[in-house]
Amino acid sequence: GAGVSQSPSNKVTEKGKDVELRCDPISGHTALYWYRQRLGQGLEFLIYFQGNSAPDKSGLPSDRFSAERTGESVSTLTIQRTQQEDSAVYLCASSLRAGDGYTFGSGTRLTVV
Amino acid sequence: GQQLNQSPQSMFIQEGEDVSMNCTSSSIFNTWLWYKQDPGEGPVLLIALYKAGELTSNGRLTAQFGITRKDSFLNISASIPSDVGIYFCAGRGGNGDPQETSGSRLTFGEGTQLTVNP
Numbered sequence: 023g024a025g026v027s028q029s030p031s032n033k034v035t036e037k038g039k040d041v042e043l044r045c046d047p048i049s050g051h052t053a054l055y056w057y058r059q060r061l062g063q064g065l066e067f068l069i070y071f072q073g074n075s076a077p078d079k080s081g082l083p084s085d086r087f088s089a090e091r092t093g094e095s096v097s098t099l100t101i102q103r104t105q106q107e108d109s110a111v112y113l114c115a116s117s118l119r120a121g122d123g124y125t126f127g128s129g130t131r132l133t134v135v
Numbered sequence: 136g137q138q139l140n141q142s143p144q145s146m147f148i149q150e151g152e153d154v155s156m157n158c159t160s161s162s163i164f165n166t167w168l169w170y171k172q173d174p175g176e177g178p179v180l181l182i183a184l185y186k187a188g189e190l191t192s193n194g195r196l197t198a199q200f201g202i203t204r205k206d207s208f209l210n211i212s213a214s215i216p217s218d219v220g221i222y223f224c225a226g227r228g229g230n231g232d233p234q235e236t237s238g239s240r241l242t243f244g245e246g247t248q249l250t251v252n253p
Contacts, residue, residue, distance in 0.1 A: 097248075128177050
């Protein structure tokens with residue numbers, strides 16, 4: 023597609039439930055990134071995929087967080103046993119190559135109640 | 136990890152005024168980027184800086200990559216109402232960055248909320 027697409031745009035979930043967030047990067051972009059943005063704060067790196075290389079998971083805050091990407095296509099970010107502190111906007115971005123400027127999606131606003 | 140200090144946190148200005156915001160870091164970066172975020176949207180890249188001392192303009196926006204590689208500023212001239220939003224600086228790579236070899240991870244500042252009064 024023309025831009026990075028994320029779904030759902032909003033998600034309200036009960037504490038303890040699992041959630042899955044989806045990102046469709048720009049076609050042909052080999053690099054894909056997930057960031058978290060808490061209310062009124064900057065963006066916090068979560069995970070980075072580059073082609074078929076092992077992902078950089080160093081930003082994942084706990085083992086409740088995981089992400090997958092098949093080839094150079096869709097990625098899913100899964101949060102298990104959600105907690106209230108997981109409430110944030112989760113932003114996905116892609117770039118043609120590692121080191122290029124990112125294009126961000128509009129994000130998924132997650133609210134854990 | 137690396138920290139970026141961005142200031143000011145917020146600015147309230149009149150239309151037509153010039154604006155300046157900056158970011159500083161305790162460690163060096165190889166690339167500085169400036170993004171703007173509108174409500175409900177992801178950040179959009181405004182300017183990218185790749186070389187220490189580089190001064191780059193994009194319309195009414197001007198940004199500089201500090202000589203020490205530890206700071207950058209963004210200036211907006213003759214502000215207009217649509218400049219309203221949150222501006223973020225971001226740095227990539229540099230000394231002591233464990234992601235230097237991959238070179239793609241960005242460290243973001245906390246943002247500057249800009250309000251322009253017509």
